[in-house]
Amino acid sequence: MYRFPTILLSRHRLYSTTSQPLELPLSHPIYTIWGSNTGVGKTLVSAGIAASSLLSPPSSVKFHYVKPLQTGFPSDSDSRFVFNKLLQLRNRNNNNARISLSASNRVLNFSPATTARENEIQHLVGEEGFISSELICKTLYAWEEAVSPHLAAEREGFVVKDSALLETLQKCFSEVSESGVDKVRSEVFCVVETAGGVASPGPSGSLQCDLYRPFRIPAILVGDGRLGGISGTISAYESLTLRGYDVVAIIFEDHGLLNEGPLFSYVRNKVPVLVLPPVPKDPSNDLMEWFEGSHYVFNNLKEIMLSAYFERIKKLHEMPSKARDIIWWPFTQHKLVPDGGVMVIDSRCGENFAVFKKTEVITPLFDACASWWTQGPDAKMQAELARDMGYTAARFGHVMFPENIHEPALNCAELLLQGVGKGWGSRVFFSDNGSTAIEIALKMAFRKFSVDHGLILDCHEDATNERSAELMVLALHRSYHGDTLGAMEAQAPSSYTGFLQQPWYTGRGLFLSPPSVSMYNNKWSISIPEEFQWENKELENITFASRAEIFHRCRDNSELAPVYSSYISKVLSGFRGSSKIAALIMEPVIQGSGGMHMVDPLFQRILVNECRNRKIPVIFDEVFTGFWRLGVETAVDLIHCEPDIACYGKLMTGGMIPLAATIATDAVFDSFIGDSKLKALLHGHSYSAHAMGCMAAVKSIQWFKDPFSNPNITSEGRLLRELWDDKMVHKISSHSAVERVVVLGTLFALELKAEGDNAGYASLYARPLLQKLREDGVYMRPLGNVIYLLCGPCTSPEICNQLLVKLYERLEEFDGCSN
């Protein structure tokens, strides 16, 4: 068998934290010039655009040319080429007499191996005349050897980290923006010319198309007019779009092969394709005539770039009001959305949104609500998932599932049973979201219960069986299992269930108030509801030395255990009559939507055991808790007891697309086996086990648990390392504005002290605090007066700490104004 050279498999992390957010100003057009191969004329195109901008009266233009990576320096220097050509062109044509051009060329960072140290040259041609334009050429990093930057960097001992490169580029953009303060949009222009082809490595080894991705700068692709160039151009275009770039135009040099035909037809009405005249091959040719002959093409290109830029700006400005007019947002009182409160998300890169600000900048915001708890990928994982999505859509789209099998579905089911379902689960039923997964789980549990308890004596094909009993669930107060009616019926009455919201809701359950655990003032302690009717007053102030202690199995022998079990027994035996408790359903450990409450795991374990003793099927709702959300792949590992049925969704696909799964034991499955189709589980959604969802799940499940791809996985592979800094957690838990803290796995939650209308789901109390945090680059959403930070399983503790620091600082202010 072929073996992979392990030496080359370095754990590589894209975009480790930069000291400031990577912002792209939109005040003026900024473009990247990509090549479909090396040597296709990117620099000629850059110079052509510069000429078209600078030498077209009557505008007075500042043109920024940026070459981030230059190898073969100083004999090669693309920025010097652009500089020289523009000066030559300025002097050549009489029409340019009215233009004075000041031009500069700088190199910001040299490899120590380079001999040259000419770090700045400047020129002014023409008199200070009517139109005074400026060309600013910059090379950010230069190496001597004429090889790929990653090789040159290694050989010359001058490796540049991705984050450093991005920060340098960011500074250039700020300068672009500043240089245009008093100028109209089109009078400042910036092009960034990449090195080699679109997927050529940068100095750290990251492919450039990945490296520059956080800015997502609109792209001009210089295609290849040679034999084979159609293919190379299309593939390069696909590599760019497969990373979420918008390609605004394709331009290439004519080699007489009519490559434009197939290219036109490929990009159809999406991207214009322009053809440049053949470039003279004689090295002594100064190209002046060629540039003049190409002038109309470059003018055309410049117009396309400008018009795409203006269109983008226009769209970004219009989107909020358009959205307000036609979108109906979930869980949103439209009347309460403040003016200017609609946020345009231009893209996402790993854990960050890229958001359009009215100050005309695209800026990152850490997605600390994990987009309703779905998100997990870092930038690298998102890029890989995107490629898998393209592949799976092309290979499968969606295909019919019942009685069929396809690779992604089978692989996904296997991984689920080897992972979250390990030790108990035998069957996987796919659906679309957590809510449907719960409805399916309830149907499964009720059948199992009915079979076990003789409620279905006669399994004939009678579809309209009499209702032999009223089946109820046993569930916990503050639990939430989804928005569809069946899922809602399994939750206690709440803001979501009133007549106003769902006139059909009746609440078919017995709802218990569970004891909960939280940290306050640096101490974990239990809060036990009154219903438990204390005989022993000492139980009231139980605290824990560490969080680990809370989850320890030895608590089975603690004095609380008999208190819990006798309470549960009493409740269950007190429940009589025609109704029957036919299922236990609960979110293990953390109740999410109910306000990020940590239920005492001991209580949940005893509850499960009591139900099992009574042959009541147990459902775990792991839609929120599954897949490392709580620091372990499944909360089963925290509460040390297993369900008969469990539901998964959200993070299962790494936050890409909707997919849910209900896992069950064979015993549950068997209660649906019979001779008639009517005994089968007659439930299924159109996109059951859709290939893309399954593929995303396969990739995510593997990615999160592989120490190679997820640096947070500890060596044993069963735990995430601690992501939240202990000191900061303690500090926040001791803050005067804070009622309680819950911290576990990827979750850090806190409840703000609040009273009256300020408390509860509809409270707007936390809003000003979160508004401030958005200014700090952190996007949170409140659950009333409970707020939380949710990172991904791969997020670095360094980033988590930054979040905590920002939160603490704003808490300080918040505390100030609320007192």
Added chain:
Amino acid sequence: MYRFPTILLSRHRLYSTTSQPLELPLSHPIYTIWGSNTGVGKTLVSAGIAASSLLSPPSSVKFHYVKPLQTGFPSDSDSRFVFNKLLQLRNRNNNNARISLSASNRVLNFSPATTARENEIQHLVGEEGFISSELICKTLYAWEEAVSPHLAAEREGFVVKDSALLETLQKCFSEVSESGVDKVRSEVFCVVETAGGVASPGPSGSLQCDLYRPFRIPAILVGDGRLGGISGTISAYESLTLRGYDVVAIIFEDHGLLNEGPLFSYVRNKVPVLVLPPVPKDPSNDLMEWFEGSHYVFNNLKEIMLSAYFERIKKLHEMPSKARDIIWWPFTQHKLVPDGGVMVIDSRCGENFAVFKKTEVITPLFDACASWWTQGPDAKMQAELARDMGYTAARFGHVMFPENIHEPALNCAELLLQGVGKGWGSRVFFSDNGSTAIEIALKMAFRKFSVDHGLILDCHEDATNERSAELMVLALHRSYHGDTLGAMEAQAPSSYTGFLQQPWYTGRGLFLSPPSVSMYNNKWSISIPEEFQWENKELENITFASRAEIFHRCRDNSELAPVYSSYISKVLSGFRGSSKIAALIMEPVIQGSGGMHMVDPLFQRILVNECRNRKIPVIFDEVFTGFWRLGVETAVDLIHCEPDIACYGKLMTGGMIPLAATIATDAVFDSFIGDSKLKALLHGHSYSAHAMGCMAAVKSIQWFKDPFSNPNITSEGRLLRELWDDKMVHKISSHSAVERVVVLGTLFALELKAEGDNAGYASLYARPLLQKLREDGVYMRPLGNVIYLLCGPCTSPEICNQLLVKLYERLEEFDGCSN
């Protein structure tokens, strides 16, 4: 503005019907050799693999080398090169003395411009010895000019259609398979060498990576070791995977630039990367030494190819039993899945599955159930959607929706309101599937009704409002609105709703039996339920001269209209007490799951009007009927009346991924506006308005209605042309086994005459008929004794007709055996 050269925008259809299905035999390994550019050494690699296979004792091997497209012929001929090199290599090495090699080289089709006519040469080297191997080289099509095939084809007047090329290739594969009848798997080997780069056009202009896609042959990618070659290799790899190909290995010539480093790290543990020694550049070099020096690399490559082949075969054979063990299929009685009844779907290409048959062939099956009615794309649309999925995943993944906006969601909402919601819809609420869209619609309708009828007098923030009334829906018998409890409550009792299935179901509706329309014996007629209590006996035999007549508005003045309206009035006014009819919900025109019944559109129109007069909100369930399913974009255009709320799903994303939308009027939306969040619609799923779903919907909505991309759109743009051949439809409707036919838009349905257990949802009556049709390449699923064909909005009438012919033929047999 830049204008697109319209002359180049030809309407191009991939894979127009071939005379036989395109099957890929798996009895022996078949691979495609792709190049990341032209001139990277594909032919050297092909020859190397051939040498490694043929000249490695002790196997006696048949090696097929296929060059589908050769330009520059006869001076260039890759198959001749392989032929010559192998003969040379056989003679060179003493170790080969024990091998006799018979070799042939044929050219099957010449462009008329080529001068050479050497269409076959043969050689035998060595004596008929112990090991007798055979090399069969073939060029399928040859052109004289040394340019891209599409140019050569055009210039030499020898254009080859994609379908013809694929059929020729298919014949080669059959020969490969036949040549190996008495040989073990690894003793026959076939490589297909493409021309130029992966996305170089074939003779028709289709890109080769698209052209060969129906076979989805595993790929070997010959990379580029030159400067810039990392980028070109990665981009080519991405173009292949973005079309659903599996790349099994990457191999490239060493140019001393260490390109393997970044390539290793890019493909990580997925694909092996192999490096070949530098190729001598002297044209007089016979490369014998190079081949010998490369022998170990080619051996390695051959082993990788063999082991990937064996692994694929093994997987394909094992998948059915593995699936049986762990999958829980929706709507499936596992006990009734016959042995060998689990189908492995290896991929999909447009309307066809590619299915693995136990005879070891991958064969297409027309997806006539449209994978639970979700499918619409042809092969070209699927390819474009796949690229969009990759782009959107990379750009957005999923991002938080409430109070935010992103481009795909806004564009999708706009297109929905300009399309299916045109003239009435104002707001779009996104969810995940038809069932959730319905639950949302019900919540909307109930609120609107409650506000309009004063049931919510006091809109205070009281979450636990008293239930002021029992709200019910008005719905039709045989309707089906989804599997979640809320959606189920809105349907009449059925096989899906019994205690066995859903103990919580109560059926909160008033359910009417609607009059229905169908074709029998070549005649459309109405069937009216008894409840209507005829005064006028003549109404019993109403027939229509044409289908169009059924939908004509002039029927408002027919004698049936007052009959319908007085019946509805009577029912509605007879409904009194504490319960209130608070919503009408119905599938317009066609009731899908209920058995493909066409409800009389006149009845539905009158029902809508009667409800509107009583301020009862009207919900259309267009999950099945929307997006051209019935030949119009929305069934509103068929029944000529508008809803207050409508639900969409399935085909909305072109069958790619789950997404649903509930569209409502402003009046409905306004009933949720207030000062408290508690008055908002507190419903939302994790992946609300996920970017990929919205993007797929944007592309699909546009694609289906654009006459450029959808040739079935008539010039007025509001109707699909008739897809089902009139004569065949009449013939089938007159068949003795047929009870009724319904044909409309993309749907052709028929009910088989059946009695007793043979009728109804759980009936297995149609099974043998559909089994036979699978042998004919048509995949259908029954609804009991109702069967149907569902094509896509872009499917050609030619294909539809083939389906009808096959169905008719099997009906003839079926009729025979059932009598």
